[in-house]
Amino acid sequence: MTDPHGPRTTPAPEDDLPEQMRVRREKRERLLGSGRAAYPAAVPRTHTLAEVRATYDPQGLEPDTRTGDVVSVVGRVIHTRNTGKLCFVRLREGDGTELQAMLSLADLGEEALDEYKHLVDIGDYISVTGEVITSRRGELSVQATAWEMAAKALRPLPTEHKPLSPEARVRQRYLDMIVNPESRRMVRTKAAVLKSLRRTLDERGYVEVETPILQLTNGGAAARPFRTHLNAFDQPMLLRIALELDLKKAMIGGVDKVYEIGRTFRNEGLDSTHAAEFSMLEAYEAFGDLETMKELVRALVVDAARAVGRTVVTGRNGEEIDLEQPWRSASLLDLVSEAVGTPVSMETPLDELVKLADAREVELQPQWNAGEVLLELYEQLVEDTLVQPTFVEDYPEAVRPLAKPHRSKAGLVEAFDLIINGVELAPAYTELNDPVIQRDRLVEQSLLAAKGDPEAMELDEAFLRAMEHGMPPAGGMGLGVDRLVMLLTGAGIRETILFPLLRPE
Incomplete structure (x- = not known):
């Protein structure tokens, strides 16, 4: 034979x-x-x-x-x-x-x-x-x-006398899965999380769609894109950095509750919470707003935790996080004021904010405006201290160009970031649906891109054209699937991704 x-x-x-x-x-x-x-x-x-x-x-x-x-x-x-x-x-x-x-x-x-x-x-x-x-x-x-x-x-x-090294466990994940039960469990845990996310959204009437990974412009987030080339059109292309703009087009077209779970790509640094290729959930609901998204995000996280039997997790320094307990909301300006020891607001002069940053060794870019400085102060001094679930809201308009102006607070937008265990898990907005204001903000972003800002969004005429046909009031959110699995398992982001990107051997 x-x-x-x-x-x-x-x-x-x-x-x-x-x-x-x-x-x-x-x-x-x-x-x-x-x-x-x-x-x-x-x-x-x-x-x-x-x-x-x-x-x-x-x-x-x-x-x-x-x-x-x-x-x-x-x-x-x-x-x-x-x-x-x-x-x-x-x-x-x-x-x-x-x-x-x-x-x-x-x-x-x-x-x-x-x-x-x-x-x-x-x-x-x-x-x-x-x-x-x-x-x-x-x-x-x-x-x-x-x-x-x-x-x-x-x-x-591998054997107990010659086990896999930490690097080999990631590089040869298939071997890691053969010999380590926790690695096999991780695959099934992530599958259970994905199934739970879909079930929660499906039960609320959301429709799952697929949108293009190859894009002509980078939009929906502030991030550096990967660049490639489409030979058939002889056209430079980008790998998407977010799912947002195409999902909003679907909502404009009549899919009032729409979502996608898909791979997104950002050509940036890699660390314990960032990967170049990762899984993202984004969802948009016509006639929803920021409060609608708070309820949805909480349901998504708690339902996923229940699905894997981990509603109580261990946070930094051993602090217990009970996801079933009420979550708080906090203003970004209040959190920064507490961190720097003096009140700050959108009226605080830029030079005073710069002095506060210098005194705390927070590095800034010289071209940043007051909103960007406030955001950096928050990210450097506050974010990683928020262990219990917190909706950090009321962001400066300059740093959230796709969010709707706040109904009662000048210079701010209706946006939040959900922070758990010091990690941003899910941003959400009351979505900007005025095409005139949206065009103005994207023009500002495109000028920053033209000046060399690699993370600034580009002017997307196809998206603006769709908005000009009438986009309903809406709430929208994004959730990092890999970061949610990190929270529920205590693992790093490389452990939650089956085959993460590594340097060549």
Whole structure:
């Protein structure tokens, strides 16, 4: 029999391979020579390991019980013990479920048992067919009458004597998932969070859509974009930095409650809370406002926490954060005033704000206006001190060009950032829907971009044209999905992203 999935010969000289890989390649050759496939297209499998456990564990079978039920199961070999005429094999499947298989001389015969002993390694996938029993020690097991190789592993798994380094855990996430149950749980936790976010929005009548990742202009956020080129149009293009503008176009078109969960890209620094490519949820509701978004954001976060069983999490310095408790709202100006020890407002002269920043070693850019200085004071002195859930609201107009002017506070807009555990989790606005004011603000942004500000938004005529057809009053929000998973698990952002971007080896 030949292996339909590859040649028998190795692609590299044997002398160039590590010893374990050389031994495993030799076993592959011997498998093929014995008539067994190393990578068959299919192997016997009637039950998952989880299904076997779900069927028999609740029965509380006594030791040395034979059920009379024959199954075929498949798993990765994670441990094997050879006692001569009997081999004990620990199998594991993708969700972490484990089950013992017992391969005996009496049931398999000398040839099949000998082949198992000499051809199977830790890390291989095998199929085992046999009766479901309990061992003399009461261990639920499959008493094998046949086995087949499902996939031969040519590289060894990490061991407790040679574990993965922290860098390798991220770079070789698949290995990390094989050997570390918390990494396998992270994948399912994030999936549960995504499912919960969609369920919360769907139950409220929101419609999920998809919008383009390739953009002609950068809008919807202050961020540095990635640049690329569309050969078909001979056109420079950008990867989107936000989902906002296209979702608003959908709302203008009549999708009154609209959302998207999608990948966004920002060509900026990487640290424990920032990634170049990340998952974002944005939602917009016609005839909603900032208060509507407060209720929605809280529901999204609390529902996700309940979905993964983590409504109480540990914050900085061990502080307990009970997400079910009421969340507070606080004015950015009040928070900055408290931090600097003197009242500040939109009427505070720029030079006084600069002096306050200099006294606290807060670095500023010389071209910044008063609103931008106030924002920097908040971000440097206040944000990371807010451990309990806080809606920080009333932002200066200059730093939130897509938000509606405040109904009662001059110079401010109706906007908030939700901060939990010192990290911005979800910004939201009462959305600006006056196309004349929006054009003026985007023109200001485009002038900053023309002067070299890499994060300034560009003038998006297609978006403005859509607004000029009539955009309803609306509330809108964005939520960093990866940061929400960070909050609920205590992990860093690289651990929440399955395959994060890394420097080349």
